[in-house]
Amino acid sequence: MTHGSATALNASVERRASTFSGYLMLLVLLAVTALGLYAFSMLVGSEQPPLGPVLFFVGTVLVFCFVSIGFYMIQPNQAAAILLFGDYQGTDRATGLRWRWPWLTRTKISVRVHNITSERLKVNDLRGNPIEIASNVVWRVTDTAQALFDVDDYKQFVHIQIESAVRAIGSRYPYDDIEHKEVTLRSDADQVSEELRVELQERVAAAGVTVDECRLTHLAYAQEIAQAMLRRQQAEAVIAARSRLVEGAVSMVQLALDQLSAKNVVELDDERRAAMVSNLMVVLCAERDTQPVVNTGSLYQ
Structure with a gap:
């Protein structure tokens, strides 16, 4: 048998306990108390009380103790596990005044968040x-x-x-x-x-x-590498930004050259084309604003 199977077989499962409403048993307790007081009144003032009233009074006292021991309370979002000599009998989740048989023990547990x-x-x-x-x-x-x-x-x-x-x-x-x-x-x-x-x-x-x-x-x-990793993040951010900037610049240069050629604005040989690409890349990728230089001569001067 595997460990997982053993765990599944030994797992406990919650079930409902057989308990009673404490308010009903409270009425029983009051009735027993009234009977006990009545029996006691019969014994008071009697030099030799009859055996019947004595036994009745003793019985009411025993019933009173028996009933009063079984009371307990459960608050909202609380439960009570009921045990019989260590054997799990179920869980009571009903709130308010409750009653169980006196030989049963209870263990309260919170089911709140x-x-x-x-x-x-x-x-x-x-x-x-x-x-x-x-x-x-x-x-x-x-x-x-x-x-x-x-x-x-x-x-x-x-x-x-x-x-x-x-x-x-x-x-x-x-x-x-x-x-x-x-x-x-x-x-x-x-x-x-x-x-x-x-x-x-x-x-x-x-x-x-x-x-x-x-x-x-x-x-x-962690504190010991926080500064080093911060510098690394900054460097990676700069590299990523530069990469995006270069990608955008290349696309813009390609678009400019294609439109100049398509509209016959100017015809450039390979040398002048390379120079224009270089100038546009400098303008688009530079960190500072570029200053224009006016060339009053020919394109080849």
């Missing part, structure tokens, strides 16, 4: 660069039986799995890609966050937990 922001973790991204990454996770318990009985501490379990999932996602993608040819942590935050949610859901499913949302809250290069 939890919000956790992980600590900043240092991880190596896909390219080996150390980065700092943190995430915010919204989760809740959906199967109380699994949360209580399949893991030792479901809150600690979720915390540890969040850290593991964030590390796994952080090392799966590069921090940034100036050419935008692949998914990155910085540019594709929504996609990465959704994959983080799926990854984390698979990890915490054994604890009966559902992950509603995951979002990256912090993403940066």
Whole structure:
């Protein structure tokens, strides 16, 4: 038998517990109290009380104790797991005043939405660069039986799995890609966050937990390489800008030459054509404004 099969066989499943409304049992308790007071009034002032009223009074006291022990309360978005000598009997999710048999024990668990922001973790991204990454996770318990009985501490379990999932996602993608040819942590935050949610859901499913949302809250290069990577980003940005500028300039020069030839504005030999291309490239790619020079001679002077 594989490990996965063993886990599936041992997984607990939440079911409904057989409990009762506490308000109905409260009426029973009041009735028993009234009967007990009546029996006590019969005994007061009697030097030798009859055996019947005595037994009746003792019975009402025992019933009173029996009923009063079984009361408990459940707040909204809270549940109570019912146990019989350690054996799981079901989960009670009905809110308000509740009652169960006195020999049954209960363990309360919150099914409210939890919000956790992980600590900043240092991880190596896909390219080996150390980065700092943190995430915010919204989760809740959906199967109380699994949360209580399949893991030792479901809150600690979720915390540890969040850290593991964030590390796994952080090392799966590069921090940034100036050419935008692949998914990155910085540019594709929504996609990465959704994959983080799926990854984390698979990890915490054994604890009966559902992950509603995951979002990256912090993403940066590690401090020791932050300045170097900033200079690298600046250099890559300059190179990318220059490349786009040259591509645009070449297209404009080609368009100008084609239109001059198509409209017979001027005929240029190869040497003059090369000179015009050079001048146009300088004008279009220069960082500063160019100053025109008027040539009063011939084109070849």
